[in-house]
Amino acid sequence: ATVTAAVHAILHDHAGLEGPLLPVLHAVHARFGHIPPEAVPTIADALALGRAEVHGVISFHHEFRSTPAGRRVIRLCRAEACQAVGARALAAHARDRLGIGWNQTTEDGAVTLEAVYCLGLCACGPAALVDGVPVGRVTPGTLDQLVATA
Ligand code: FES
Numbered sequence: 001a002t003v004t005a006a007v008h009a010i011l012h013d014h015a016g017l018e019g020p021l022l023p024v025l026h027a028v029h030a031r032f033g034h035i036p037p038e039a040v041p042t043i044a045d046a047l048a049l050g051r052a053e054v055h056g057v058i059s060f061h062h063e064f065r066s067t068p069a070g071r072r073v074i075r076l077c078r079a080e081a082c083q084a085v086g087a088r089a090l091a092a093h094a095r096d097r098l099g100i101g102w103n104q105t106t107e108d109g110a111v112t113l114e115a116v117y118c119l120g121l122c123a124c125g126p127a128a129l130v131d132g133v134p135v136g137r138v139t140p141g142t143l144d145q146l147v148a149t150a
Contacts, residue, residue: 003036003039004038004042006028006031006032007039007042008042008046010024010028010031011024011046011047014027021043021047021049021057022057022061024043024047025057025058025061025064028043029063029065033065033069034064034066034067034068035058035064035066040055040058062114065112067105068105068109069105070105070106070111070112071110071111071150072110072111072112072130072146072147072149072150073111073114073129074111074112074113074128074146074147075113075114075115075116075128075129075130076090076091076094076113076114076115076116076126076138077115077116077117077118077119077121077125077127077128078091078115078116078117079116079117079118079122081118081122081125082118082122082125082126082127084125085125085126086126087125087126087127089140090126090138090139090140090143093140093143094113094143095113097140097143097144097147098111098113098147101113102114102115110147110150111146111150116128119134121134121136124136124137125137126138130146
């Protein structure tokens, strides 16, 4: 009921806006840190859209999560320059160490692993964003430490 009430309030704030779906989704995401699945039917009904349509927009925009993020969010760069200096092996190490794939969160809620595509830190790759902070020259050792302190 809390989610529905909050979503109704957000919808109310955005009433009359042209093309309200994205602003509404951003507001819901900002409020909860993800878009709770139970928000989708409320949003779809209020904006006279299909649920599949709303789901489609959520999954198209990678910045939207459907589940709560872990305490630490590690986003590894998967673009070319970083790949050339070991990002692929680093990603494999991260997935092994955490036992999860991209866009997943460890069962204990400690770490979420996500991909990004170039952070403008190509000169000091492999690069990552750790809780929104850019980090260069990430090694498997750095990663283990980030996981251990999450
Ligand atoms: Fe990774 Fe540019 S390719 S930061």
